[in-house]
Amino acid sequence: MDKSPTKKSDDVDNKSESAAGRRFRQIYEEIRSRISLLDYPPGTRLSEEALAIEFGVSRTPLRRVLFRLQSEGLLESVQGVGTIVTDISNEDLYQVYQLRMELAPLLARLSPLPITEETVAKFEDLYRQSEELTKDPSAHGYCVVNIATFHALADLTANMPLRKAMELHFYQTASIWLKSLGEDDVARECRNLNDEIRDFYHAVKIGDIDALSHLWRAHTSASVTRLRQKLGD
Amino acid sequence: MDKSPTKKSDDVDNKSESAAGRRFRQIYEEIRSRISLLDYPPGTRLSEEALAIEFGVSRTPLRRVLFRLQSEGLLESVQGVGTIVTDISNEDLYQVYQLRMELAPLLARLSPLPITEETVAKFEDLYRQSEELTKDPSAHGYCVVNIATFHALADLTANMPLRKAMELHFYQTASIWLKSLGEDDVARECRNLNDEIRDFYHAVKIGDIDALSHLWRAHTSASVTRLRQKLGD
DNA sequence: AAATCATTAGATGTGTACAACATAGCAAAA
DNA sequence: TTTTGCTATGTTGTACACATCTAATGATTT
Known part of the structure; x- marks a missing residue:
């Protein structure tokens, strides 16, 4: 068979990504777009459950997206408070x-x-x-x-x-x-x-x-x- | 009584981070250390459940750590296969x-x-x-x-x-x-x-x-x- | 004997219930 | 009126059961 060169970078770029990967990418880009287009201006408080319902998934995969955005400094989550769009100094x-x-x-x-x-x-x-x-x-x-x-x-x-x-x-x-x-x-x-x-x-x-x-x-x-x-x- | 100042920035750096944040940081640094010290050489297949048991948590918070390491290019997860330490070309x-x-x-x-x-x-x-x-x-x-x-x-x-x-x-x-x-x-x-x-x-x-x-x-x-x-x- | 397909084991992905936590609101006491 | 403390409510964090997927295994057929 074809031993593909195994060109897998890290996460997103290939067309041969799993269904879960595509869903992640889609939701991730949508939320990031909303932040960068000021639909979610800095300080906005997001609701995990509301977003999960909107995108037709449960909280679990949605939180994966929020974690990513959090690690990139675009969001901040605090237990008991909410998930807030970062407003850096x-x-x-x-x-x-x-x-x-x-x-x-x-x-x-x-x-x-x-x-x-x-x-x-x-x-x-x-x-x-x-x-x-x-x-x-x-x-x-x-x-x-x-x-x-x-x-x-x-x-x-x-x-x-x-x-x-x-x-x-x-x-x-x-x-x-x-x-x-x-x-x-x-x-x-x-x-x-x-x-x-x-x-x-x-x-x-x-x-x-x-x-x-x-x-x-x-x-x-x-x-x-x-x-x-x-x-x- | 003493209302602590609770100054929290984004994720890691302050001493006053939440219990969940400290646990995340600890597990994250431990696994990253194992990768960088070649305890987990590239290609090693990790088990979410085994790691969860070792660190005394459930799979949920452990997966948060793995997601972070995945976004940083140190791990790759494939459904049905496992979580593999990245071996870049x-x-x-x-x-x-x-x-x-x-x-x-x-x-x-x-x-x-x-x-x-x-x-x-x-x-x-x-x-x-x-x-x-x-x-x-x-x-x-x-x-x-x-x-x-x-x-x-x-x-x-x-x-x-x-x-x-x-x-x-x-x-x-x-x-x-x-x-x-x-x-x-x-x-x-x-x-x-x-x-x-x-x-x-x-x-x-x-x-x-x-x-x-x-x-x-x-x-x-x-x-x-x-x-x-x-x-x- | 070789090839093919069903089965099975084990992995990550997902959904859901519950725990932990912070805040706002309200009531009661000083 | 002000302060204090309790309660209600909504949020994120955690645990667990189950779904989905992959690869290996063994039985079956050619």
Whole structure:
């Protein structure tokens, strides 16, 4: 028979995952999406039983998802109180951003993938979406485009540990970003995101992933600076 | 009466953690230790029920620990088969090491902590331990000193996300390292570890954390090079 | 003898009842 | 009015029984 190369990474990536694995992945991504899209803003108290009923499972498999999100710092469970969406302090926020800024340039250093026409098309589409977003700014739209842009960038490295680390720290801060700013800054941030993606698009068009990674770092740094000024720290 | 302050952050670090949290932490560290010390070498099949009985709990809280170790890539569970200690491929191993090499210099860039007399004493003690290890080399002794050295290094940054990332990727490769080499290379690797820690000790003595971090990277790189030569890739 | 299929043992996955715990609300006493 | 303590309620944590799945085993058929 075919002794498959046994390419099993750790948990999720293969199409040949068990029924339990697919269910886990689906629920996990749904809840994480709700957190990062501010459907569950920081401080929200979730109910295990309510979520279990909603997803049509018992508490047991659902808790497995919550444990995972808890280990990733997105949730906190306290017996007798509830499961709360993490609202990290400003200091912790800065620490995560510091690390994100250092990880960004590694995109071009650790197993960078070749930029294909498909990649260019993806960033062109993101640029178009961000253009529309500036015409009708919204917090939800910002999060959607921001998350999609992140994944487009992270997909450019074949180094899975790096990609996972980037993903972990991105989602740790994704939901906090807009909440820390006021609702009145959403329009401005949408314009900033538009400028950011335009820069990305230009770098991708000429196939310069090194420039792309440092543009990423630069815009991340600028975002933190705006946040610090806003919070007056 | 005394209403204790009950300051609880997220999961582990405070002394005032719940009884469930302490139990989780204890079992988690014990099993992780067994994996990294090669008591459970890669490929070992664990039994949830046996472990539950050993630790005096039911399968439910024990599975929470296994889920965590699974999400960290140290275990893999397959229904109907069992829970197996991960034995990652050489390619995945190199990818993790590539990231570890990039993370090492960040020790001196992201919130480095001042090197105190206590730090110097800690590295002096590690140096002494590694000296003894060279006189009586053993795989177990190597792992013990290697893990202790890692924690001494990681403790030098106040950036918790960085520290956690370093810890994650260290334990992902810690148990594979000696296993990939033959038993006949243990003595040589003990000497290499001794040289490594001597370099670290000298850098710590003069308070140069930047030199320390790059020595760390250099020795990590050399370790990978030896492994690649051994495996002939 | 070889191949095929049913059976069986043992593993993880799931559902459910109950325990442990924290908080809010209310009542009673100072 | 304020404080204190109790009770009710809802939450997460735990234990256990059962479902589902895999691999090995042995019987049966070719």
